[in-house]
Amino acid sequence: MPNNFYEKAKELIRHTGYRVTHNRLRTLAILLAEQYALTHREIEERLNVKEHLDRVTLYRVLEWLSKNNLVHKIAGDDRVWRFRVNMELHSHQHAHFICTRCTKVICLNNFRIKSNPSLPLGYLFHEVELTVKGVCAECV
Amino acid sequence: MPNNFYEKAKELIRHTGYRVTHNRLRTLAILLAEQYALTHREIEERLNVKEHLDRVTLYRVLEWLSKNNLVHKIAGDDRVWRFRVNMELHSHQHAHFICTRCTKVICLNNFRIKSNPSLPLGYLFHEVELTVKGVCAECV
């Protein structure tokens, strides 16, 4: 497994100051290698079967990566979380594209979202999330 | 149960040309009475316990209402569908607000979303969904 992404993952996780575990490394390496957001299931499929990783542990690893701002979670219409690595350029105020055929999710980084929308009286703004639905190039 | 909302529901469902059933009427009446989007669970709680409605039937009723454009579905971060009645003024190109404390969803009708965003080559645009996250007035 050790490859460029694994080394990059090591750097990123070490930088958090918390424990550098093999499961965190290989999970993050898989996400670093992908251009789009992956589900728990898709990550499991990409894991080396020889080194077993428990379902529950993977959930906890993803939760940990998310809490430590190394990845972000995207809620899809299929009630499944998708995970995408956070790039430097990749602010939290960005848009997602969901393909309604294959349910794949990609991030639209070139998208501008004006924040601080006008909400009803007494409401507190936190963040805005924009999802574009359509059909991706492979599914057209 | 028969009330203003029930009569309004009757009018709307009759207008579709399909079968006018008691379960469709009372489900739609509940949604017509609410200012925000309800989950399957919340609708169940509002149903008259004396006239039992099966869980599965409610799922199918909601699906039917949605397909016939009487309500629309909103995907939340808690993997739960929420349903909101479609008003005339209430186009599909509108924004939703999700309270991160109580997970309540309201529709922001005064929100303008410019459609037809620029997507990667070969991608087909369908619709855009904007979700604002924050804390509602009751939870502040």
Add this chain to the structure above:
DNA sequence: AATAATATGCAACTTAGTTGCATTTAATTA
């Protein structure tokens, strides 16, 4: 090498939503 806190694996559980099928009901026709 001993330690202490944290991560992991396993089993069992929860919750939203779905499927198949027999029965009932709304709307149509005789």
Add this chain to the structure above:
DNA sequence: TAATTAAATGCAACTAAGTTGCATATTATT
């Protein structure tokens, strides 16, 4: 108004994502 029939309903069983508790293993520190 009764007979018909296609669609709606209820029930049981199922699926799939994600969670909890607890014993065991591992990381990083002393």
